[in-house]
Amino acid sequence: MAQFIATPSGLGRFFTRISTVTIKQNSLVIHFKNNTSRAYLISDFTNFSHFKKGLFSGKITLNHGTKTVISFLNKKQAQTLSEQLNSVFSNYLEEKVNTAKTLVKRYATNEYLRDSNVPVLKSAVFSLVQQYGASPSLWQQYLSITDIKFLTILSSSPTAAHATEQLRKTYEQKTLAARADFYNVIESNPLTQEQRLGVIRNNDKNLVLAAAGTGKTSVIVAKALDLIVQEGVKPEHILILAYNKNAANELTERFNLRVQQANLNVTPPTILTFHALGLKLLKSDNKTLNLSPFAKDALALNKWFTQWLGNTLKTDSRFCKTFVETLYEPNDSLNTATKTAIKAQIYHTLSGLKVSSYQHLLIANWLYMYGIEHTYQNDDTADFYLPQHNIYLVHFAIDRQGNSAQNITKSHNSGHVKSVRAHHKKHGQMLVQTFHYNWQESQLEQRLKTQLQKHNVNIKPLDNHAVYERLSATELLKQNINKYLNCLSAIRGEHLSSSQIAARIAKSGIINHKRYTTLLVAMQRAYAEKLKEQGAIDFDDMITSAEQAVKSGKVSVPWRHILVDEFQDISCARMALLNTLIKSGPQPCLTAVGDDWQAIYRFSGGNLALTTRFNDLIGSHSLTLLQKTFRYNNSISEVAGRFVMQNPEQYKKHITTHTQVSTPQVVLLDDLHQGKKSVALKVQQIIATINKNNSTASIAVLSRYRFMLNEVEQHLAGNNFANPLHFWTLHGAKGLEADYCIIIGFEQGKLGFPSNNPGNLLVEALLPTQDTFKHSEERRLLYVGITRAKHKSYLIAPPSGYSEFISELINDNYPIDIASNLFAKQTNSRISKDNG
Numbered sequence: 001m002a003q004f005i006a007t008p009s010g011l012g013r014f015f016t017r018i019s020t021v022t023i024k025q026n027s028l029v030i031h032f033k034n035n036t037s038r039a040y041l042i043s044d045f046t047n048f049s050h051f052k053k054g055l056f057s058g059k060i061t062l063n064h065g066t067k068t069v070i071s072f073l074n075k076k077q078a079q080t081l082s083e084q085l086n087s088v089f090s091n092y093l094e095e096k097v098n099t100a101k102t103l104v105k106r107y108a109t110n111e112y113l114r115d116s117n118v119p120v121l122k123s124a125v126f127s128l129v130q131q132y133g134a135s136p137s138l139w140q141q142y143l144s145i146t147d148i149k150f151l152t153i154l155s156s157s158p159t160a161a162h163a164t165e166q167l168r169k170t171y172e173q174k175t176l177a178a179r180a181d182f183y184n185v186i187e188s189n190p191l192t193q194e195q196r197l198g199v200i201r202n203n204d205k206n207l208v209l210a211a212a213g214t215g216k217t218s219v220i221v222a223k224a225l226d227l228i229v230q231e232g233v234k235p236e237h238i239l240i241l242a243y244n245k246n247a248a249n250e251l252t253e254r255f256n257l258r259v260q261q262a263n264l265n266v267t268p269p270t271i272l273t274f275h276a277l278g279l280k281l282l283k284s285d286n287k288t289l290n291l292s293p294f295a296k297d298a299l300a301l302n303k304w305f306t307q308w309l310g311n312t313l314k315t316d317s318r319f320c321k322t323f324v325e326t327l328y329e330p331n332d333s334l335n336t337a338t339k340t341a342i343k344a345q346i347y348h349t350l351s352g353l354k355v356s357s358y359q360h361l362l363i364a365n366w367l368y369m370y371g372i373e374h375t376y377q378n379d380d381t382a383d384f385y386l387p388q389h390n391i392y393l394v395h396f397a398i399d400r401q402g403n404s405a406q407n408i409t410k411s412h413n414s415g416h417v418k419s420v421r422a423h424h425k426k427h428g429q430m431l432v433q434t435f436h437y438n439w440q441e442s443q444l445e446q447r448l449k450t451q452l453q454k455h456n457v458n459i460k461p462l463d464n465h466a467v468y469e470r471l472s473a474t475e476l477l478k479q480n481i482n483k484y485l486n487c488l489s490a491i492r493g494e495h496l497s498s499s500q501i502a503a504r505i506a507k508s509g510i511i512n513h514k515r516y517t518t519l520l521v522a523m524q525r526a527y528a529e530k531l532k533e534q535g536a537i538d539f540d541d542m543i544t545s546a547e548q549a550v551k552s553g554k555v556s557v558p559w560r561h562i563l564v565d566e567f568q569d570i571s572c573a574r575m576a577l578l579n580t581l582i583k584s585g586p587q588p589c590l591t592a593v594g595d596d597w598q599a600i601y602r603f604s605g606g607n608l609a610l611t612t613r614f615n616d617l618i619g620s621h622s623l624t625l626l627q628k629t630f631r632y633n634n635s636i637s638e639v640a641g642r643f644v645m646q647n648p649e650q651y652k653k654h655i656t657t658h659t660q661v662s663t664p665q666v667v668l669l670d671d672l673h674q675g676k677k678s679v680a681l682k683v684q685q686i687i688a689t690i691n692k693n694n695s696t697a698s699i700a701v702l703s704r705y706r707f708m709l710n711e712v713e714q715h716l717a718g719n720n721f722a723n724p725l726h727f728w729t730l731h732g733a734k735g736l737e738a739d740y741c742i743i744i745g746f747e748q749g750k751l752g753f754p755s756n757n758p759g760n761l762l763v764e765a766l767l768p769t770q771d772t773f774k775h776s777e778e779r780r781l782l783y784v785g786i787t788r789a790k791h792k793s794y795l796i797a798p799p800s801g802y803s804e805f806i807s808e809l810i811n812d813n814y815p816i817d818i819a820s821n822l823f824a825k826q827t828n829s830r831i832s833k834d835n836g
């Protein structure tokens, strides 16, 4: 390259320290008269340099983030040097544009632009485009038309985020057009636009958020086929995870059927349940696996636990005492927040008494544990009488300040205390007094002990065996075993350590949280030891051990695409395994397909927050909504959608339906037959009506509880309806459909729908956290129920004593057909709701 040099002008010789300015390799170098020099790298330039002719000299302005002006140069030399400099810079830019084109092609044209590739484009493409945008006219002088076209297209985006979005849109439009024929035939029906988008978006993380009947399975099958056929991904590099075995089988069948019908020569990808995946990973770690009999046999687990608990209660006095102290959830009768609960509660004591106060229960059980005979007097003068010692025991429900639970004045309370004392004094009776504040200060036991000892009562604990025998003769042991087994399942599903158990229970505000923690930690350890002794693992272990095996690097992860069905019910442990697979694999893309309106498995660890807070908990992602449903009509959609969206924490969706009707297809019927309650007869009548019009239509009877279905099924056993009949619990109905659905069991109460059983506080504290909306999970369950029907959903409810859900449907003017005039609108509740 010719050497271009600029020297100072005649005038410049006096005013500048510069001796020469020249271009050397990739730099502009200024030599000074004192033999020093300064170099400016061309690659640091942000724009072309600018030459300006003066009267006696010329000056060059360099752009490299800031501006550097080199003045007093020989005009002609400076102009030639500046032109040369810009030509070198334009060569450099051309190279940069070429690299940018290659990167855009590779990361945003040939594939869907992934979040993880955006930083590369940001530094090599978006920054270049920004520089171009600052003075396009100069660039247009030096760069080729195609380069300018490339830069112009990208420069229409003001930010990197916008440019990313634009690149993705362009990719989508191009791909949709190129693969239109494929998407028309790849499923039994042409895919909808939103289904196609769900198929082609291969960001690092993708959420396909659907509603019932919108074709989630279709999208999963089509996506797998698209990856294999269009993207050239090997089937063994695709993993599809299903919620249960039936769903995994259905996916495999649907995949194979499509391959056959589309005449493709393709083998299926890996389709597994999470447990099967765990097993597969552990096997590749050469682990000999023995599945605990507890994993599949709840009775075996119950039997072992009952036995372990019995032995521990008999041999460990402290455990036994703590267990008895926590048989019931504590209630502070002076705490106004729990007052209503107290009113309703009856406590069964170990001695077989029924008492109405939690503190009375504690006293009775304490007396029992120390072998002190007692009767329950529960009147104005005493609560208990101890016949062997002729002692009366009174528990004053007052705090240190003399307040009681009700709105009774302190003076009345102190009057009551005085009159009780006077009464016993008058009759020469021995009286032992305890106070609510003794319990509040954890001194109730001590108080009982010292007071009774004062009256020479011998305080000797009963043998643990006797306590155990007594416990097992009551329902209490069984109830508590069920409760603790549910706790254990939640602990293992959520993968909680001892300290996490303690933290969760403490946070829930349960009064005896330390005692519960002691028991639960002991139970958790015993269970783990038992599995060790069996040399076996359970289903939860399968997931966590598989995660560890992958983490340890002993198992290689081949999958480049991981598709997860029913994502709304994923547990934290399963998500942890997925995260590990993603970190350890060849940068796999995750596609989560789910419906937050259908999350109904919290009791087995389902953590809906992972879907509703996907961005916070899992990360940035591409979201595709599937909002066109093919199963049911607009009437069913309107009722079910409005009902589930009452909960503001559910995603808002605008569902459209393939089928339109003009009359309500959700029908509310009473459960009376000739004036008498008979759900089964009512179901029979509905089936007969459907049968008359269509003897092949499938009909499903659904209920919150299996026993209700059994009753109806037995009743219908003698009938010979030709229609295919199904009896599904609402939980079991997930993923299923029928032409007509009949939903029963809308009573109020613990076995109603929604169930008014608040759930055991302890189990609740250990399960995944849930949103605060009342009955949110039960609400979703009714959504699932109503949306199983293709044509019509019948709801059968008692005309009096119907549940909150039915009253909401009636009073809030849902567009349903109320086929009984026995359901009167509750004007009052409507008014109060409107005002609220």
Ligand SMILES: Nc1ncnc2c1ncn2[C@@H]1O[C@H](COP(=O)(O)OP(=O)(O)OP(=O)(O)O)[C@@H](O)[C@H]1O
Residues within 6 Å of the ligand: 188, 189, 190, 191, 192, 195, 210, 211, 212, 213, 214, 215, 216, 217, 218, 219, 595, 598, 630, 631, 734, 735, 736
């Ligand atoms: N693009 C389409 N055109 C017509 N019908 C479709 C389309 N996509 C899916 N379907 C049909 O819609 C019905 C529901 O599809 P699918 O079972 O995949 O839904 P889903 O979203 O899994 O439902 P759910 O969540 O309620 O179980 C099926 O009968 C399916 O064939």
